[in-house]
Amino acid sequence: DAKTTQPNSMESNEEEPVHLPCNHSTISGTDYIHWYRQLPSQGPEYVIHGLTSNVNNRMASLAIAEDRKSSTLILHRATLRDAAVYYCILRGSNYQLIWGAGTKLIIKP
């Protein structure tokens, strides 16, 4: 199964954009890139997913490199409520999500 690599933690200021990177150099052509986040004392929450093209929704944007070996989750204007662990995951043909350690995002007021 293809794996992802993310920084252990990142800090950002409130009301500024946040770019969370993810490397997935062994991604296969049919793997979808999923992002989830987990707020303290809660289960993971779906954020966004994509295959090849950049994607936008009300929570975030997903920028996917042309070679698909990396992607970036963009929070356009971070708030304190966005402090969470963010997981970048690949979903392939065996339907399983292989979870890593994620990036702990710290938002400074």
Add this chain to the structure above:
Amino acid sequence: ETGVTQTPRHLVMGMTNKKSLKCEQHLGHNAMYWYKQSAKKPLELMFVYSLEERVENNSVPSRFSPECPNSSHLFLHLHTLQPEDSALYLCASSTDRTGWGEKLFFGSGTQLSVL
């Protein structure tokens, strides 16, 4: 509110006890999952049910016994657990288990402590 409800939120049990975790989803989904999240470890898939039939058992010890009586309810029966089984147990559901673009909807989990 994700539409997936887990009870209890916290559970403390001895190694000789028998207890059950309950999960209920109000989303009309066909697939339900049990995940284990230990401290400082990634989420591990334990069981998957699709249309009430178990389709995946990731070599989980037999002291964990799942039950899915219908597509809205999922149970995890626990007996003779070990202290290393202490973890956050998460239930999730999705429309179907097979879609590559499938979103998972998680409950808030049951924090289990085995003494």
